[in-house]
Amino acid sequence: MTLPNLSIDVDRFWATIEASAAIGPGRKGGLRRLALDAADAEMRRLFTGWCEEAGYAVTTDRLGDLFARRPGRDESLAPVLIGSHLDTQAAGGRYDGIVGVLAGLEVMRSLDDLKIETERPIEVVNWTNEEGARFTPPMMASQVFAGRQTLEWALARTDDAGVTVADALAEHGLAGEAPVGGRAIDSYFELHIEQGPDLEAAGVPLGIVTGGYVARGMRIGIDGDNAHSGPTPMHRRKNALVGAAQAAVAVDEIGWRYAHLDGKTTIARLEAWPNKPGILSSEATLFVDFRSPDAATTQSMEAEIRAALPEAARRSNCTVTIVEDWTFGGPAFDPDLMDLCRRTAERLGVATLDLMSQAGHDAYHLSHLCPSVLLFTPCVDGISHNEAEATTAADQAPGVTVLLNAVAERAGVGP
């Protein structure tokens, strides 16, 4: 059968977004809802309440991931999973991640309204610590769910105060008994604001993400030596802060040299010890990342960065070493699911644009476990990870409607 065009309740969906926007307010109108903090716990309670009122069983796994399940006609089938995250950056917006989880809830509620049963169960997930704003790395729980890291590894991550994920889960009673992953998932749908300007610029409400920019991250260690900041002459100084600043400037300038290819470099984090007046710092750590649309360009940027670090070392009399590095991005998403979303959008009269993602998303990890798709919706001026992040119900509605119809088709509707 051909599926009829299904509709969401935009006002109800937007009411959930606005309720979320009141929990963990930031300093400038956005949100500060760090993974597993008190605000995150409150948001989880609200979300769980909505799900349970609607009759969806909510399961919590040992990393605090929440799964709300709408049963299928055949409960032996693997579920279609929709999700994203409810945590935010320290100075985050109201939509990043949140739109994806609450769109999943709206999909299930709309199916209820329409009294539509699906063959497969549908589940909505809220992943723990997607942002990495409290615990490094980001996309922590989806990585474990997809079998790419161990539960023990995740539970032992610490925040800046030395609190482990395990302790943070225990503090607000956010860990459940369910194992993390280890079960079949039919497919994964993630809807997310674009965090870039392309959809808005093109006047198109939905992006089909074909893959990610090829991104590399590095933790760079700088070793110098403590000395008095007064008498020590310049040539005897080994100030790790100077080494870190030299490396940071070099990496930043490489970003500008690749900007014409849409390459970019980020000075993400700088720590030094003791980092105090009166004494030269003996140790520093610099986190950088860099990315471009293709592997060859990213590789070339990496070669330039590696070549620049000895100069930073020379200028600071420190040693500068790449302690750890990692890669993410590249092609990831399922062609059939992308086609399903494109066809569904066309049927609904929603224009789409093929895009690449420039940020990390849980969908990247899920793509190693099951066919996955990532959909982008517009955000004003491409501003994200900023309290000024903005969008409207009208700009989100087409994407959520496509998600509803595509998920319904994937989960199986009909006699």
Added chain:
Amino acid sequence: MTLPNLSIDVDRFWATIEASAAIGPGRKGGLRRLALDAADAEMRRLFTGWCEEAGYAVTTDRLGDLFARRPGRDESLAPVLIGSHLDTQAAGGRYDGIVGVLAGLEVMRSLDDLKIETERPIEVVNWTNEEGARFTPPMMASQVFAGRQTLEWALARTDDAGVTVADALAEHGLAGEAPVGGRAIDSYFELHIEQGPDLEAAGVPLGIVTGGYVARGMRIGIDGDNAHSGPTPMHRRKNALVGAAQAAVAVDEIGWRYAHLDGKTTIARLEAWPNKPGILSSEATLFVDFRSPDAATTQSMEAEIRAALPEAARRSNCTVTIVEDWTFGGPAFDPDLMDLCRRTAERLGVATLDLMSQAGHDAYHLSHLCPSVLLFTPCVDGISHNEAEATTAADQAPGVTVLLNAVAERAGVGP
């Protein structure tokens, strides 16, 4: 009368240094005894115990400064004050500051041994938070004692965890009832390790400090904007960490350009917010300082730094502002006291060298209150503010002996 040559008990003096070296051990053989922490409290108890056993009344003022008093024949006369500090850097040595306080104790004990009365009382002081390793700025308490800042200002300073000086004093019961300053002091003697290589290189055991390098400090504020570190193109980034790194590199390079004049610049501290992967930092603070032997050179360095900051701003798309600045150093010490120390050393057969100080010392603040003198003793290879800081009893003994004889003369001995 001509004073006989008085001698210290080197072994007793060195035993106090070694007892101090066991309190608050660092990671690499030095000390981590931050102002008003548990180790500092323990060291203060030990020092107070030694003083009280010797019969010296110990007074504590409201900032925790400890004064041990050996009475004079005329108690109406203002005391001769000897002192320094028992706190250390986070990765500090065993001698910086400590030698000066314990030398003062040894002076009083030696006078007891020799049954010498002085006209004036003699006091030994341990100043609170000289290092500034916990509470900014350094030389905090001597600044208040000399009437250059208010008690309320000092009590409200906070450490990195937000603990005020007032709360830290209360935690270990380290505040007394005595007012901070506001009384007459005849003269101030501070003996300190050189923290530079000149005495060792010259084979001379005692330096007479004629004044300080002219030093300037700045707190530089960098304002950018939060944004996602993935999609945001280079030309739209306003990463405050990049602004701070650009400013740091510029200030460091100005130090090298003045190294031939013994100028030096220090990147002292860098903080950023949120300073996390995934988000560009919107705010950073950079503390720098710079110094040279003369005011004109330091002024020229300052002009170059001020001229360089707009370029750091341009390269990072941030605003870069000098939020606060300060000056220290310059000529400070009393010619008569310097002469007294030179003459005393000559009489004792101790060679001396006139030196400039390149670091801050409590004696600078005291010089605004009373005639003051600063004496330097050798340290191995000029290494200081480093756990490897080293010296020997034999290298310290000549300086402490000169201190004993000079203080005795200043305090007045004779019929």
